[in-house]
Amino acid sequence: MPDIQRTPPAPESELAFPVRIRMRDGVLLAGDVYLPGAPTDADASPGDTILIRLPYDKSGEYCFIPFVAEYLMRHGYRVVAQDVRGKFRSQGDALLFVNEVDDGYDTIEWITQQSWSNGRVAMWGDSYYGYTQWAAAASGHPALKAISPRVTGTDLGEPVRRDPDGRTCDVEWAVTYLYPLTQFFDHDMLEWEPDWERRDFAAQAEEFMAQVGTRGISYDQWYPHPVLLPRFPNGDPFAGRSVPALHTIGWWDNCAPLSWADVERIRRHPNWDAHHHLRIESIDHEGFQLLDADDDRLEDRSDEQIRALLPRTLDPALEFFEVFVRGNGSATDLPRVTWSLAGTEEMRGGDAWPPAGADAVTRWATADGALTPTRPVGESTLQWTHDPADLVPSSAPDAFSFLLSKPDEAPLGERSDVLRFDTAPAAADVDLAGPVSAQVRVGSDGPVMDCFVRLLDVAPDGTALRIARGQQQLRGATEPAALTIDLGHVGYRLRAGHRLRVHVSSSDYPEFLPQTGTGVDPWTWGETRANTQSLTIGGPEGLALTVAVLEGDLP
Structure with a gap:
């Protein structure tokens, strides 16, 4: 039987106050509201808000959102961190992807109605909480002024779609079916691994669900007979209203092919391409850099190390939001492409990717x-x-x-x-x-x-x-x-x-x-x-x- 470690929600941050945000179907999603210099909404003046919607616990250690919010507040932003539907303190089913467009819209709408909001919202985050930004942008809410998705893609995560009449397709990640059996199985985080020597993975999945005592809705929709529900109910996420995007890709991110596929899709939509800004860094999916010092190349970093690394992660987004959310400066002040020359400390800027002369x-x-x-x-x-x-x-x-x-x-x-x-x-x-x-x-x-x-x-x-x-x-x-x-x-x-x-x-x-x-x-x-x-x-x-x-x- 697999060794299962269940991680429930962490204590909510003392820097925030908790809220429950009602979606259009009555489901309540849990959020933490961080207001700079104001312990409650009654004491806060209106300002710009950064929304972070994630499935990894808005209060947990893994994504250290309280540290992120603390840094963003120092730059004058209100911050809303929200557990997505079905995860941790939020109600609903742990169903991957398909609710994020509408839930993103409803959450932004709720923010605009708060006394501490001036009606302008931006979004930031990695991986699945980068995906929730593309989903919210596809909802068309006019208050969403800019997004900063990192190491993600609009086709994130689902099983390979094999053309029965074609001969070629992608090779399947082993993690594809594990994700709905771990991170997205129920409200908590469930950590376990198959016995890689056995390789009868479907049987081990059944053993896991029997041990937990329930089935996973996302897993059952994907295997053995895939029911791939539409994650973008309005169709192509880049066909509608565009949102200025600072789009970060890692040279060593295993999800980078999904990011590059979105780059190509955006190029086919002039309204999106007009204010799509590409940033390419020497990072992997978890944010480790090629030239990190050995002291920083650690799986478990101290609070001090995490805080020290926040500027390199957040400052590019803050510079972007300064223009597109706060209206300070012009879009022409920002390079369309910023990229690292891996193996050096150099970051280069330009108007296009690939760079001219390649x-x-x-x-x-x-x-x-x-x-x-x-x-x-x-x-x-x-x-x-x-x-x-x-x-x-x-x-x-x-x-x-x-x-x-x-x-x-x-x-x-x-x-x-x-x-x-x-x-x-x-x-x-x-x-x-x-x-x-x-x-x-x-x-x-x-x-x-x-x-x-x-x-x-x-x-x-x-x-x-x-x-x-x-x-x-x-x-x-x-x-x-x-x-x-x-x-x-x-x-x-x-x-x-x-x-x-x-x-x-x-x-x-x-x-x-x-x-x-x-x-x-x-x-x-x-x-x-x-x-x-x-x-x-x-x-x-x-x-x-x-x-x-x-x-x-x-x-």
């Missing part, structure tokens, strides 16, 4: 493991074995905090089921800035094949840091197919003497659900079989890596 440069794989500027003329095939009993391990203990461990991935390249390809060492520094993609032609003697491509920076001492990645699933894999795998975007300085390396494999476990080799559902597991996988080298469809080079010469 050129697409391609390197082709050879059968002897090189990446060269010249495409091999003749075709050849490399093979490896995907063994469900011996999967390629995920490099980080927690995919959401990759930079906490900042793992060396060089040892993975020594495995027989990982293909490795290297450029020559760089003669001088090379700055990469823009999209990364890989062209592959792959196949298998099994029905379903997952193809993982990882891009690494290899230092002269042989250690390797992953800087980009992508993966795609091929169905009907006994018939080889050419795929273009999106590895996301990079802003990275490859130092002189370093080289780029590509790893190609068929698993990354337990971050992603592994293929059984027989085509059965990986979440259910069942009969397994080792598969022989193939990759084409050379010719028009051979493995090719394309990166955007801003400065320098890629070897």
Whole structure:
């Protein structure tokens, strides 16, 4: 039986007073109201409000919202922190995503009717409480003046939607079905992990629910027969009224593909694109930075360390809100894009992403493991074995905090089921800035094949840091197919003497659900079989890596 740790609501902050906000269907959502210099609403003057709607406990240690509110109050903002429907002190069912548009609208409406509100509202937050901002913006409430969503996406979290008539789709995260069994199972936070050695995940989910004594509404809607309820009742979240957005993406955020997909959607809607500001930082999903000092690279930080880190997280949003909420200054004073050149302390600004002058440069794989500027003329095939009993391990203990461990991935390249390809060492520094993609032609003697491509920076001492990645699933894999795998975007300085390396494999476990080799559902597991996988080298469809080079010469 799983070891389950249940975390109930933490004591409400002494800096705030609690409220219960009625939604249109009568459900009461719990909030904390923070008023600068005023212990109650009777003592407060009207001002601008920042709303934070989250499922992780408005008063809890994990998101340290009381510290965030304290910092925002010092800048003159009223703050409302709210448990979303079904979580912690809020009423209702713990149903993922689908109520956030209407609940966001109703909460903003309630704020505008309070004596301490001047009718202007902004929103801030990460991950799911970044998603609640996109949802509130999609509600069209006119009082919402600006949002600052971080490390999130409008398609956050739901299972992969497989096209029955198509051959390719995304590879499923293992966390997809765990999230509604942990964070979004009932009002509390339930922490437990499957036995990753068993791999009969559906059976373990049933064991967990039997032990708790109830079922999870979100899990049952997703598995085994998905009922994907519309999370945006008005349709495309970017089709309606636009809201100025400071949109933060992390180079090492495992949710970054969702963020980049929203960037592309916004570009197709001129009213949104006109005041969409992009910020790209050298962070992972939990906010750890590439160049963090070892003293700050801790899973459990002290209160003093948390407070010391707040300016780097909140000041960009406060600068943005100063213009779009308070009307001080002009939008033209803010760069449309601010991005970090990872590996340096430098933040750069510009009008567009990718930056002007970035050129697409391609390197082709050879059968002897090189990446060269010249495409091999003749075709050849490399093979490896995907063994469900011996999967390629995920490099980080927690995919959401990759930079906490900042793992060396060089040892993975020594495995027989990982293909490795290297450029020559760089003669001088090379700055990469823009999209990364890989062209592959792959196949298998099994029905379903997952193809993982990882891009690494290899230092002269042989250690390797992953800087980009992508993966795609091929169905009907006994018939080889050419795929273009999106590895996301990079802003990275490859130092002189370093080289780029590509790893190609068929698993990354337990971050992603592994293929059984027989085509059965990986979440259910069942009969397994080792598969022989193939990759084409050379010719028009051979493995090719394309990166955007801003400065320098890629070897």
